[in-house]
Amino acid sequence: MELSGKRVVVVGLALTGVALARFLARRGARVTVTDGKPAEALAARVAMLDGVDVTWELGGHRLASFTEADLIVLSPGVPMLPELRAARAAGVEVIAEIELAYRFLDPGVRLIAITGTNGKSTTTALTGALCAASDRPSFCGGNLGNMPLIDAVDHPANVPGGLIVAEVAAFMLEHCSTFRPKVGVLTNITEDHLDRFGTMEVYAEMKGRVWDQQQPDDVAIANAADPWVVREAGDVRAALCWFDSRPGATPDRGAALSADRRELVLRGVPGAAAEERYPVDDLVIVGNHNMENAMAAYMAARAVGVSIEAIRAGARSYRPLPHRMERVGDRDDVLYYDDSKGTNVASVAASVRGFPRPLVLIAGGVDKGGSYAPMLEALDGVCKGLVLIGAAAPLIRAAAAAHGVTYPVLDAADMHDAVGQATALCVAGDAVVLSPACASYDMFDNFGHRGRVFRDAVSAVGARRLDT
Missing domain, CATH: 3.90.190.20 (Mur ligase, C-terminal domain)
Incomplete structure (x- = not known):
């Protein structure tokens, strides 16, 4: 994707907006950064871009900048502004930050994308720890709050066989057209963000977009006990693996707890043995929901070739994110x-x-x-x-x-x-x-x-x- 000389508008000046502006400017784009907040409220973020060649439009949005752009890239959480609708009507492409990042990832990267109403941050961080324990370069970020996915483009993990783990939100998936993770995880879907999406049906559809571009050689990981997730998984093309923490659950392809609830049992997961067992005691996280997060993380890591030994080492080294049980x-x-x-x-x-x-x-x-x-x-x-x-x-x-x-x-x-x-x-x-x-x-x-x-x-x- 050629950016040199292109007029690119970055909407939203939070952490991701700063990273986007730097990335685009390095590649020769003519960057405009716009945010509805006034300049004085954004002084710290503006200072982070000192010396970066950008045009500022703060305290509001200039319609012509949107309609005359070659590309518009959104920070997470930016609503569908009237200016964005006008830009799309004028034929301008409007994409999420994760979509732009994906277009610059090496085709041989193993990308794991994780979404869901609850549990996505823990699942992302745990999956990142499992991948980091392997002998392959790895990156963990996205909506996690540490590094946006655009930072993965210039990271050592952006090479064939590299492991990139990203938390993605419905706001991001809403504006993707080619984003295709090797492994897509949907932890659960419960009532949230209805002020943005209007109905549960629309919100669930946005979450399900994590699987939309996947192909049969990819892996989709889904919560078997969540009816909204089951609904969205109905037409996935990827190899579908279920996790299920309910007593007695034994999915043919997926993960469950052993009868004594002391082991995580994986069966039929692509890239893994027919059956693999992992001690729950390797983990410091507790609660049924965290067992579900761990099942999803273990399956995702095995699906991209992380060894059993690395998974156990990563699990033992993992510490919960702050303020999450x-x-x-x-x-x-x-x-x-x-x-x-x-x-x-x-x-x-x-x-x-x-x-x-x-x-x-x-x-x-x-x-x-x-x-x-x-x-x-x-x-x-x-x-x-x-x-x-x-x-x-x-x-x-x-x-x-x-x-x-x-x-x-x-x-x-x-x-x-x-x-x-x-x-x-x-x-x-x-x-x-x-x-x-x-x-x-x-x-x-x-x-x-x-x-x-x-x-x-x-x-x-x-x-x-x-x-x-």
Whole structure:
């Protein structure tokens, strides 16, 4: 793809926009960077491009720049602006950053693309760790927040046989036309981003696009227990592998848990033996949802030729992403888990279902709409108490009463109070889990800030920190 002299508009000046501008300028494109935010709000990002030959259009968008462009490249999350519609009507190609990156990847690269409503970041990071333990060059990034996929183009992994692992979002897949991963993973599809896509059908279709360009010699990995994923997998052309954490599941081609739930069992996966077994104890991540993430990651890695030995080594070295069911403290065998990234009900339900210890859950924040019933159902049989924080506390309390819970439901003034009350409900062998099912901005700057305050509170009750 020739970029020299082309008029290319980059829409959105976040981390990906900065990387795109650098990439395009290095290849001789005439780059315009536009963002609806004013220049003063973007000063730090603008400074990152000091010395890079770009034209700035900040604080709004100039229609002529869009309609007269040769190519428009979108940062993740950019909505379908009127200017973009006008550009398409004028015949201008509008693509996602991952589509541009894909066009510059070596044809011999083994690209693994991972999407889903929940679990995609953990699955991506774990898959990246498995690939990094191999003897082949590897890259792990995309929507993960560390390196956008465009950075993979000039990475040592962009060679025949190199391993590139990318988290991709529905916003990205919406604007792809040739993006073809060797392995495409869809972890699950639950209600999210309906403000953007309107209906679950449209949202699910966007997620399913991870498989759209695949061919029979590629591999599609899908969640057998998710009806929306099953629906999207109905017409894939690639070799379809299922993962299924339900008791008794034995997919002919895919992954499941052994009867004693101590092993991940792979059967019939392309590139692997007829049956392979991996000890769950290799992993520090816990919960049924993380077993699903691990099944997907193991299958993806085996499908691109990562050895059994490398997978086990990578699994043992892997540490959870911050604030994603991360074990952060221990006080007399009461363990503390930071799952501050659990910002919706489906994510929390997946985290606590099948949890290996009795737990006290700290939940609450800014309500995101919908029912708390799936979370409360997942807590049945494992929850010893519920400690509520934030604006959504009355809503969760009412939902718990309607569900008929018999364990204590307590209100806390702040995070330190919540951790103290939760600890008081625990005995040796129990766990305190922060998994809020809500947004954070009533009490905190973001989910990361919430998680850090939780960790401080864990230290304040005398727990030994495990994350330092």
